[in-house]
Amino acid sequence: MIELAGITRCYGDTKAVTKLDLKVPASCVFGYLGPNGAGKTTTIKMMVGLLRPDEGGVIVDGVDAMKNPREANRRIGYVPDQPYLYDKLSGREVLQFVAGMYGMSASETKDSIAEQVERFALSPFIDRLTESYSHGMKQRVVFAAALVHKPQVLILDEPMVGLDPKSMRLVKDLLREEAGSGTTVFMSTHTLSVAEEIADCIGILDHGRLRFLGTVDELRSELATEHGSLEDLYLTLTAEIGTETPPPGSPEMAAGAE
C-alpha cells in the first residue's frame, strides 16, 4: 500500500507537486498520467526516497518513508525513467549486488536470478558487461533488478520506453500478475493505451495537482462522455485544465488536490 499525505515539493520557486493526497491499496495497478512537467517523476522520487517532501508524508507498505527510508526502500522495487546499471558489471553481477542489498541468501539469490533471467529472456546477454547493452536490454535488466527481491510495492517511471512490442506485452502481463499476487503497482506512463489496458485505477496530474482520480469509467462519467478511449478523455480533460485552471481547493476537478 502507498499513502501520500498532502505532499508538496518545490524546486527553487517552482512548485512541482502541490498538496497531493493519494492512497493506492495492495493488489492494485495504478496508472499515473499527466503531461510533461506535471510532477509525476517528482512524486515517484519522493516515494523511493530520492527527494523529501517539503510538506506532508509518504507511507510505503506501512512504513514512514521519511522516518525510515531504508525500511521503506526494502519494500520497494523501482524502475526509473532512465535506467542506471554499473557499466563495468555484467547483468548477473548487478542482480547479485541488488539481491545482496536486500538481504537475500546465496541460494535465494541464485533461484531468484534464474527466475528473472527466464522471465525476461536475459540469458543471451546476462553475462556480458552492461555497457554493451541496448536501451531495451538495460530496461529488462532493470525490471529484473526491481523484482529480484519480490517487493510489496512496485514503482515504475515510464516503464514502456525503449521496449519492443514483445517486451511490452511481457511487462503488461507481469504487472497484472504482480498485482494479482498482492503487490501494489504504481506506474507513471504516457502510453495511455497501456494504462487503459492494465490499470485498475488512474490518476491525472497537471501542474503538480491531482486533477482526477478514479477508473476510466468514472472519468467518462465525469466528463459526461459515453464513448471515447482514454486518450480522448485525457486530451479533453487536460485541454479543459489548460483553458481554465481551477483554483486550489476547487471541488469540481481536483479529486485528490487539497
Add this chain to the structure above:
Amino acid sequence: MSTTAIPNDECRPDRESDSQATGGNPRHRLISDRKENALFHQLRTRCIHSMLRTAMATSRLRLSVLIVLSAVFWAGLFLLFAEGFTLLNGAITHLPRRARMVQDIYNVFFMTLLAMLTVSSSLIIYSGLYRTDDVRFLLTTPASCRRIVLFKFQESLVFSCWGFFLMGTPMLIAYGAVADSPWYYFALLLPFMVAFVCIPVSLGSILCMLVVYFAPRLRFHLVGIVGVVGLVAAIWIGWSTFSAARADVLTSAWLDDMRARLQFADQRLLPSWWLSCGLLEAAHRETVPGLPETWRESVMFLGVLISNALVGGLLVGFVGQRTFRRGYSRLQGAVSPYRSARGSSFDRWLLAAMKPMPTSVRLMIVKDLRLFRRDPVQWAQFVIFFGLLALYFINIRRFQYGDNLQHWINMIGFLNLSVVGLILSTFTTRFIFPMISLEGRRFWMLGSLAINRDTVLWSKFLFACFGSIVPCASLILLSDAMLGIVTHAPFVAVIHQITCWVLCIGLSAIAVGLGARLPNLRESSPSRIAAGFGGTLNLVLSALFIITTVMVSAVPTYCYLQPDHAEALIKAGPTALWLWLGIGSIQAVYLSLSITILLGVIATVIPLQLGIRAFRRLEF
C-alpha cells in the same frame, strides 16, 4: 470522486495487505553493516577488475602512453629534486641548520597541500555524491547513507592520493637518497602519505556535506568566497615570501631571512607539521644523546596522523548518516529545473564581426561558443589552467637570473611556449577532438539542414583557432613582457608569436581532423571520447608537433643570440649539417621560421583533408 483513496474493490486483492504493514517480505531483513561493507567492497573490486580487463583489451596504447609519460614525469621531478637537495647540501654544510631549512620547506609544501587537498576533495566528493547516477540508484536501495558516503569517500581518497604520490614521492625519495636515509624512511613514506591525505579528504568531505545540508542555495557563493580568500592568501604569502629578492642567494643572511619568512607554516597543530617532522625524524640516522631514537619519534608522528585519519573517517560516516539523504534532497530543491538562456550581446557582436564568413559557419561558431559558455566544466578548466599560467608568468621576474639574462631569457621564453602548447593540446584533446563525435549524435538536426558537410568541420576549426589563439598569444605576450623580451629583444617576441600562432592553428586542425577521422558516435561523454584511441593518438601527435615546432624555432634563435653555444653545437656534430644550415646566423633563424610555418601548414592541411574526406563519407 471526492476522496483520494482508491477503494480496494476497484482492485483485485488476492493477498492480505495488513500482513505487509508489519515488515515487508518476511524472509529478508536489512543487512548488517559488515555484510553491507562486504557487498560494496565486492562491487568495487568487480568494477576495477572489469575496467582493467577492458583497458588491457582495448586501450593498451593509451595505458602504455600514460605509464611511460608518468614515469618520465616522475623521473624528471626526481632528478630535479635530487639536484636541488644536493645544491642545498653543498650550500648549507651545517647539518642542524640544513635540517631546519628542509623542515621549513616541507612545512610550507605540506601546508599548501593540506589546503589544496581539502578544497579539491570537497569538490570531488560533491560531484561524486550529489551528481552521479550510481548514488541516485543506491539511494533507492536499502543501502545506508553512511555506507554510500564512505564508498564515495574512498573514491575521493584515491583521486586525491594519486596526484600527491606523483608529485610528492619524487621529492621525498630524492631527499632520502641525497640524505642517505635509513631503509625505514623509505618504508614509512607510504603509510605517512596515506594517513596524511585521509585528513584533508575527510575535512573536505565533511565541509561539503555540511554546506549542502545547511546552505544548498549558497554553495557556489561559499566556494567562490573560499576561492577568492584562498587566492588572496596565496598571493599575499607568495609576495611576502619572495618579494624583495636579493642577489645574495644561499648566504647565511639570506637563509635566516628566508627561514623567518617561512615561519608562518610552522604550526604544530597542523597535520602538515606532523608529517614533515615524522618524515625528517625517519630520514636522520643520527640520534641525539638523551632523546628517543629518531625512528621512534617518527613512528609516534605516524601514530598521530593515523589516529586523526581514522577519526576523520568515522566523522565522515557520522555526518553522512545524519545529513546526506536530506542534503541530497535539499540540493535538488535548491534550484529551479528551468534554466533561462538568453542570447548575449557578445553573440550578436560576434555574428556581426564575422560578417564576411558564410552565415552557416557564423551560426555554427556562435552555437559552439554558447555550448562552451554554458558548460562550467569546460570554461572552469580553461580559466584555472590558463589562470595559473598567467600567475606564473606575472611572477616570473621574482626569480633571479644573475648575469646570464640573455641565456635564460631565450631558454625560459621557449619553455613557456612549450608549456602553453602542451596545455592547449590537452584542451584540444578534451574539448575539440570529441566535438564531431558529439555532433554525430545530433546529426539529425545538422543533416536535415541545407548546408555542406564541410561547413561543419570548417566552423569547428575556426572556433578552435579563435578560441586558442586569443588566450595563448596573450599569455606568450605576457610572458615575453615579464621577461623583458618585448623591450630588449622584440625580434624574439615576434618569433614567439609566430610559433604560438602556428601551434594554435596546427593543434586545432589536428584535433578537428582526427575527431572527424576517428569519431566515436556511440559515446555521449566527451571525456570518454577523449580517453579512447583517437583521443590518445591526438594527444601524442599534438605533443610531437609541439616539440618539433618549438625545437625547430628555438635552436637557431638560441644559437643566434648565443654565438658561443652555436660554436659548441657545431663542434659536437654533425658539423657539416650545422654549417650547411648556417647555425648561429640570422639566415638560419629565417630558415627555421620558414620551416616552422611549413610544419604548421602540414599539420593543418593533412589532418583537415583526412577529416573532411572521412566526414563526407560518414554514415550516422
